[in-house]
Amino acid sequence: MLGEFTRSLGVWSYGVINLVHILGIALLFGAILILDVRLLGAWRQIPLAVLSRPTTTMAQIGFLLAVCSGIPMITVKSTDYIGNPFLLIKFPAIALALLNVWLVHRSPAWQAHRVRDLTQYESRRLAFGASLSLLFWLTAITAGRMIGYW
Amino acid sequence: MTRLFSATLCALLMSAPAFAHHGWGGQEEKISDMTGTVVQGVSLAGPHATMKIKVKNELWDITLAPPARAERAGLKEGLIPVGATVTVRGNRSTEPGRHEMKTIYVKHGAAEYHVYPDRE
Numbered sequence: 431m432l433g434e435f436t437r438s439l440g441v442w443s444y445g446v447i448n449l450v451h452i453l454g455i456a457l458l459f460g461a462i463l464i465l466d467v468r469l470l471g472a473w474r475q476i477p478l479a480v481l482s483r484p485t486t487t488m489a490q491i492g493f494l495l496a497v498c499s500g501i502p503m504i505t506v507k508s509t510d511y512i513g514n515p516f517l518l519i520k521f522p523a524i525a526l527a528l529l530n531v532w533l534v535h536r537s538p539a540w541q542a543h544r545v546r547d548l549t550q551y552e553s554r555r556l557a558f559g560a561s562l563s564l565l566f567w568l569t570a571i572t573a574g575r576m577i578g579y580w
Numbered sequence: 581m582t583r584l585f586s587a588t589l590c591a592l593l594m595s596a597p598a599f600a601h602h603g604w605g606g607q608e609e610k611i612s613d614m615t616g617t618v619v620q621g622v623s624l625a626g627p628h629a630t631m632k633i634k635v636k637n638e639l640w641d642i643t644l645a646p647p648a649r650a651e652r653a654g655l656k657e658g659l660i661p662v663g664a665t666v667t668v669r670g671n672r673s674t675e676p677g678r679h680e681m682k683t684i685y686v687k688h689g690a691a692e693y694h695v696y697p698d699r700e
Contacts (some may be wrong), residue, residue: 441624443647444627444646445646445648448627507625
């Protein structure tokens with residue numbers, strides 16, 4: 431069905447898929463940035479538990495959109511990308527970013543933020559995770575944008 | 581603080597030279613013509629329309645305009661059959677051993693397709 435839909439878009443299909451990819455990244459990174467900047471110490475008057483739910487949900491939706499549009503974009507002319515070094519930066523960066531998400535979410539500090547205020551040590555742990563998150567996602571987005579310029 | 585940061589970033593970006601769209605970077609300045617036989621007809625999938633032609637035993641990747649633009653120039657899938665003789669004009673890749681041309685014009689028999697008339 432997705433295939434039929436994209437075919438019906440004809441010459442605009444690549445452009446539309448690309449649009450979905452950008453919207454997905456905008457949602458993903460926008461939400462992540464707000465949460466990470468909060469974890470790094472901005473807007474302390476907003477309780478973390480209030481921010482964490484909407485930003486995490488939005489980031490998940492954005493990631494899903496980016497994956498669903500990314501697969502057709504890379505498969506349409508997959509041989510064109512052989513030897514493109516930016517892909518070799520982008521996908522490991524995404525893997526590291528996801529690993530970081532997994533590690534942060536299972537950390538005691540993250541588990542605790544929903545039920546009580548965090549200790550200074552716990553806040554610092556989460557701030558460290560947030561800086562890694564920004565590093566990995568920005569690397570993935572930068573490398574991804576550069577693929578077409580290689 | 582936020583406003584100062586935004587203003588600085590904006591000024592920095594605007595002062596950067598205007599970069600061209602990707603693709604014409606690693607190409608020759610010179611426009612050249614090639615005549616060959618079609619190995620793979622026009623495809624309108626992907627970011628750019630493409631075809632493959634054989635020129636003196638070399639397989640050339642012919643990169644055309646984005647699909648919508650190629651179609652507006654009259655270049656549709658299936659119009660030029662495999663085996664047909666075509667002449668293409670454009671800028672060849674400067675990379676040694678890479679047979680690729682960013683193509684601005686295709687001629688097939690009496691039919692002419694000006695996909696980038698402003699570059700001719």
